[in-house]
Amino acid sequence: MPTTAAAAAREILVRLHEVMAARSAAQTKLNGVVNIIGEALDSEVCSIYLLREGVLELFATRGLDERAVHVTKLALGEGLVGTIAKNVETLNLDEAAAHPDFAYRPETGEDRFHSFAGVPIIRRERAVGVLAVQHVDPRRYADVEIEALQTVAMVLSELIANAGLIDDAASDSTRPLATGPNRIAGFKLVDGMGAGVAVFHQPRVVIEHILADDVEAERRRVYAAFDKMRDQIERMASQAEFGVGGEHDEVLETYKMFAYDEGWARRINEAIDSGLTAEAAIERVQQRTRMRMREISDPLLADRMHDLEDLSNRLLRIVAGQLGTAAQMGLRQDTVLIARNLGPAELLEYDRRRLKGVILEEGSLTAHVTIVARAMGVPVLGRVRDVKRLIAEGDRILLDAGAEAVIVRPSTAMEEVFEARMAVGQKRRAAFAAQRGEPPVTRDGTRVTLMVNAGLRDDVAALDLTGADGIGLFRTEFQFLVSATLPARERQQRLYRDVLDAAGDRPVIFRTVDIGGDKALPYLDHDEDHLEENPAMGWRALRLALDREGLMKAQARALLEAGAGRTLNVMFPMVSEPWEFDQAQALFEAQRRWLGERGKKLPIDVRYGAMLEVPALAEVLDLLLPRLDFLSIGTNDLTQFLFAADRAHPKLALRYDWLSVSILRFLRRVVRPMQAAGKPVAVCGEMGGRPLEAMALIGLGIERLSITPAAVGPVKAMVRSLDLPRLRADLAAMLDMPSGPIRPQLEAWAARHGVELA
Ligand code: PEP
Ligand code: MG
Secondary structure (H helix, E strand, C coil): CCCCCCHHHHHHHHHHHHHHHHCCCHHHHHHHHHHHHHHHHCCCEEEEEEEEECEEEEEEEEECCCHHHHCEEEEEHHHHHHHHHHCCCCEEEHHHHHHHCCCCHHHHHHCCEEEEEEEEEEECCCCEEEEEEECCCCCCHHHHHHHHHHHHHHHHHHHHCCCCCCHHHHHHHCCCCCCCEEEEEEEEEEEEEEEEEEECCCCCCCCCCEEECCHHHHHHHHHHHHHHHHHHHHHHHHHHHCCCCHHHHHHHHHHHHHHHCCHHHHHHHHHCCCEECCHHHHHHHHHHHHHHHHHCCCHHHHHHHHHHHHEEEEHHHHHHHCCCCCCHHHCCCCCCEECCCCCCHHHHCCCCCCEEEHHHHHCCCHHHHHHHHHCCCEEEEEEECCCCHHHCCCCCCEEEECEECCCCCCCCHHHHHHHHHHHHHHHHHHHHCCCCCCCCCCCEEECCCCEECCHHHHHHHHHHCCCCCCCEEEEHHHHHCCCCCCHHHHHHHHHHHHHHHHHCCCCCCEECCCCCCCCCCCCEEEEEEECCCCCCHHHEHHHHHHHHHHHHHHHHHHHHHCCCEEEEEEEECCCCCCCHHHHHHHHHHHHHHHHHCCCCCCCCCEEEEEEEEHHHHHHHHHHHHCCEEEECCCHHHHHHHHCCCCCCCCCHHHCCCCCHHHHHHHHHHHHHHHHCCCCCCCEEEEEHHHHHHHHHHHHCCCCEECCCCHHHHHHHHHHHHCCHHHHHHHHHHHHHEEEEEECHHHHHHHHHHCCCCC
16 A cells, blocks of 8 residues: 555546446446455455445445345444434544444344444535445454545446446435534524525535546646635735625635645645546545544634635535636525625525525624615525535525524425424415505504615515505615625615605605614725724714715715605704704705705705714704604614613613603603694614504604614504593503513503504
């Protein structure tokens, strides 16, 4: 046996090449293979077991009793062979019978052999068979021999798949290491349920050819792929398009480290030396790393290995010329998308009708992709560990973000439970949809205004589907978030015009961009000298827009042009002092004049509103009121500032209640002067989309709500069952003289007065 792994494997592969190229039957080839390997490894026994009908069947042997071929069968996990296949691991034992999983099969006559080494034959990450050698002497096989066996096993996987020797299911599906139903926990990023097949955002490459015809040509392919991959990573780092710092920077650093790692490149080169194609060599080295990794339990190292896996797939895709994402290939059926992380633009490339859910290994509540997925109505589960190992492409997936879990390869009973839960939700939605023509009027005849929050062009469809009164918050920054560069004024204008056209007579309130802070745009430079520690309280929204006049002017022009001939509603986010509102309004008015002087058609009317998100504004609302056409309370930001509690922090998510005395009293204080001045006041934060909270808001006199489209039905049902004068009086009493938490009191009140709370 040669002393280097590459030479050892090469010697065997050269001989295998002849066997494989011969026009003989698959069984004859397998018989040839066991003889070649047995001789090369100086082993009395060499056997091949293949997975057929769920069990491992002895297909070919040199050294064991011939009569055992196609007779000896082992279940997955049974005996040494079954253990290798089940765990997709290599065993190398000097005394086989001493291993706890050893199972003696008398028909094989194997009791004479002491040493045993076996490697899994892997197809698409799942063991489809086992290649084993045995020796009379009790000696462990050398590392070079094991390496050679593993390389041969790769070649065998091609042979047996092409010859149709293994289960269809095993060769066709991309089973992961785990099989059978599995429940994996995650973190709810966007609520909802969805079922479909697992599709990886970056699909795995299926390796068609394993044995190289021209070693030098394969080497050139790998060199070129390495160059290309390094370029890509340098570009990612220089454009910082990869993310928003923190975790991502670390990932990039690790990518760089591996991309330039000589050891990795050398091992791939050695695998090519042994006679493998470039693709097979990359995969072979990756397989070896995966096996080593399983022996290490250090989570930090596991993370780094995960990065190497990503990079290895990238290299494989480059070398195989398969660069597209799953979106570019098109979704063919209902899909649950799986990715380490996604950018909002990448998510938007998917066909919304077929995208039933997203599973991310990372992800956070405020990530752009989460905001966009919420707007698309796609449930998202984040922080799901180990997806590549636990889920395979094509697996059936049931995603239940509300339950913070995904079920992979569900049993029939699991499907039934899931379907029943989905059906309950669907029935409720259908009942709400049937009521879309009914006005949101309370029992005593008060007409409440229910509008929807939107941000994407397609969101306008929600108006017709829900029967909402208009768009109470159009988050214009979405277009900025999903663009690779600052959207040109014409592009902004086109979007605003399309939205207004689709809304028809119904009002649309455009909020000027709320970017900066955690919604940083890669193409917009920030204050490089200052890393924001509290981005939510940082240089964002109107603060940033007023400092960046060019940006605000372009948006003002785009909105004024799009609103030509109609009433335009403009709202400024994060107004903290009246002068900020005045300055923004003045900027819009200057643009309006400029357009007018050039004879451009203008809006019939421009109405200006402020978002109340910063508590300080409440204190000076009277000063701003005369110039204000309307006010919208952004309770998401407002409550985080009132309680000094980061709205994205999972540990604080349940700590403070929207129905607390402090928030409700604060809102009451804001509502009073607005009512006295006869000016509209709305709530456009998530709070308004929850029926009980919405009931409290209406009870405080906030009769305009802008909410997520899915909430329109439940909130309307609540409104239509509400006796408002009674609620007003009782809620006022609860707030004047609080006797304990408000939520249970309001729940009891709703139950007593027959209020429908879905
Ligand atoms: C809010 O803060 O309540 C709001 C509606 O704005 P956003 O969620 O976009 O910050
Ligand atoms: Mg806000």
